[in-house]
Amino acid sequence: xxxxxxxxxxxxxxxxxxxxxxxxxxxxxxxxxxxxxxxxxxxxxxxxxxxxxxxxxxxxxxxxxxxxxxxxxxxxxxxxxxxxxxxxxxxxxxxxxxxxxxxxxxxxxxxxxxxxxxxxxxxxxxxxxxxxxxxxxxxxxxxxxxxxxxxxxxxxxxxxxxxxxxxxxxxxxxxxxxxxxxxxxxxxxxxxxxxxxxxxxxxxxxxxxxxxxxxxxxxxxxxx
Numbered sequence: 001x002x003x004x005x006x007x008x009x010x011x012x013x014x015x016x017x018x019x020x021x022x023x024x025x026x027x028x029x030x031x032x033x034x035x036x037x038x039x040x041x042x043x044x045x046x047x048x049x050x051x052x053x054x055x056x057x058x059x060x061x062x063x064x065x066x067x068x069x070x071x072x073x074x075x076x077x078x079x080x081x082x083x084x085x086x087x088x089x090x091x092x093x094x095x096x097x098x099x100x101x102x103x104x105x106x107x108x109x110x111x112x113x114x115x116x117x118x119x120x121x122x123x124x125x126x127x128x129x130x131x132x133x134x135x136x137x138x139x140x141x142x143x144x145x146x147x148x149x150x151x152x153x154x155x156x157x158x159x160x161x162x163x164x165x166x167x168x169x170x171x172x173x174x175x176x177x178x179x180x181x182x183x184x185x186x187x188x189x190x191x192x193x194x195x196x197x198x199x200x201x202x203x204x205x206x207x208x209x210x211x212x213x214x215x216x217x218x219x220x221x222x223x224x
Contacts, residue, residue, distance in 0.1 A: 010126050012061050014133045016048050018096060019060070019068050022137060023051040025095030026071040026149075030088045035077035043071050065140070065181045070147075082155050089152030093138035097197070100134035103127050104201045105208065112212040131201070132194075139193045145177055146170035 024046055027038035042050050051068045060066030071088075078084025107127035114120045144150035147170045155163050166173075180186055 006122070006125070008061065010122075010129050011133075013126065014130045015057060015060050017046075017130070018099060018133050018137055019057070020046045020048050020051050021095045021099055022092040022141070023068050023071055025091040026073075026088055029091030030071065030073050030084070033078055033084045033087060035073050035075075035084065035088075037074045037077070038071045041072060063182060064136075065178060086153045086156045089149040092149050093141045096134040096138040096141075100131045100138070100197075101201055101204065103130040103134065104205050107131065108205055108208040108212075112208070131198070135194050135197045135201070136190070139190060139197060140181075143177075146173050148174075148177075 024044055027041075027043035027045075030037065031039045031044060038044065045051075053067055053069050056067035058066070073085065073088055075081035075085055104127075107124065107130075110120060110124055110127065114123075141149040142153075144154050146167050151167070151170070154166075158166075181190075
């Protein structure tokens with residue numbers, strides 16, 4: 001398999017995990033907060049076919065930015081509709097950040113202790129891209145622009161009149177946003193925030209580095 005073929009294979013495999021976790025995170029949060037709408041539709045599931053939009057998935061794999069089927073919610077079922085919507089929206093990026101953390105833990109364990117084989121090389125590349133995509137999904141979706149998750153969080157701080165006026169144009173805004181991303185206009189900003197989150201994850205998994213270094217120096221001392 002060519003390098004490019006492996007890249008797209010890894011990208012597709014990561015998409016099969018990252019997107020369902022993101023959408024299931026929304027559905028689970030909504031259910032826990034009192035809205036069973038998404039649960040009734042079978043969205044609390046890691047089955048990719050319950051969440052994927054064909055065109056959005058292909059865009060995610062080949063263009064790096066795509067979309068899934070929206071998770072249905074009914075704000076009337078929340079005790080506090082504003083906070084219910086905001087926390088439900090936040091749950092998707094939070095699920096991706098959790099996956100990114102677990103992926104970095106696995107990546108470091110593989111790096112320090114796994115033997116070097118074709119399988120472990122593929123696994124390492126997979127885990128590296130796994131962390132990158134999950135971080136990218138979380139950061140991108142927290143942009144406060146409709147219809148991204150960050151825009152739902154705005155409902156907590158903006159007057160409803162202004163918020164719903166903005167949301168009337170969410171489809172147009174989303175098309176403009178996709179065009180800006182594909183044109184590379186947001187690369188610098190998104191790259192900076194991705195790096196910040198990556199560094200925080202690296203810091204949060206630093207205990208694995210310390211264990212590896214301690215084991216290494218202990219082994220050197222034993223040999224000497």
